[in-house]
Amino acid sequence: MVLLLVGGAGLGIGVLFAAIISVDIINRLRLRWSAYRGVLAADLAALREWTSMARAHWRQTTAILDEADRRGSRP
Structure with a gap:
């Protein structure tokens, strides 16, 4: 048995x-x-x-800020 494990058959x-x-x-x-x-x-x-909601929120925020810029009432 030891010869089998050491020899080529063992490999x-x-x-x-x-x-x-x-x-x-x-x-x-x-x-x-x-x-x-x-x-x-x-x-x-x-x-x-989440990415879709973040983009929608960013668009709404920029739209509000752009509108405030047009009116001249941006904080």
Whole structure:
């Protein structure tokens, strides 16, 4: 058994073991990624909504200030 682990066959078994571990890690990360992707999509949607509201607020504020400039009553 020791000769198998030290010899060329041992290298093949080690590579096979590493491949099995790698596939297991990839499958676990794939499950987590699908959950994280849903959360990320919700966060991005909230960020887009916030950006849209911030732009609308900025437009309204600049419109009010421009109107005050035209009247000459800007504080």
